[in-house]
Amino acid sequence: MNLSRIQEELETRSFGKTIFFQQKIGSTNEWAKKLAKLGASEGTVAIAKTQTSAKGRLCRKWISPAGGLWLSIILRPKLPAKEAAKLVFVSALAVVETFNELYGLRANTKWPNDVLIEGRKVCGILCEMNANDRATDFVIVGIGINANFDARKKLPKDLKTDAVSLRTALGRKIILEELLVALLAKFETLYQTFLKEGFNKILKEWKKHAGFLGCTVEVADQAKKLRGTAQDVDSEGALVLKTKEGTARVFVGDMSMSKTATS
């Protein structure tokens, strides 16, 4: 990772003005949390070439071989926790728009925290925060992008059909520095829009890329599984599901496309 090239090319106000880089780290989110607690300013980025214990939601493993873009950004929005949680949508939209503008790729947002290319996961996002009902101290936005490796070779067997990398999708290697610069610029712009104009503007754009709306899906949280038609994602970020029993709003869970249609 050529940090001086990144600093030269970045035209952001705060995103990426300070970048910490390590060849190998446990998790960039954990690292960024420590930096935030030590007072790191908004926009500070922690990047690693590989991660040895990277996390997804619910402490699931995130596989992070060399060639990926594994980063965490520290944000300090003046928002209560409920609003700050919507940053996962802002970041997913930033990833999708960056892919489109840099590579002409059409990627999709998938509720709540994924970016897919042709139904396969190319990016996962993990937002963690130190916040309460009234205020947020910091949010760590962790973004993992499968970039310059062959997902079929570098990821475990069970992920081979569900995951994809940019290299495979584009048929060529990409320049990681170029991707990072474009992503930070896009994310900062959308973050400002979110703070100034509110969530609905972001959500409207996010939904334009949401390939699952109108489809039959299954949503599992820790307690139960629901099946129905994904009707909408509402202004709270909840998935609105039309089930046989009526309409359900789901705030947390894993969504998958159903193999069989609803009756």
Ligand code: BT5
């Ligand atoms: C996520 O969780 O998708 C959030 C992933 C966030 C990773 C970034 S990398 C930088 C930062 N530092 C961290 O420690 N984390 C963040 P979730 O929706 O729970 O999905 C996790 C699931 O995705 C796993 O259980 C696997 O099934 C699958 N998975 C793991 N590694 C993958 C990969 N490289 N590509 C595609 N899918 C993967």
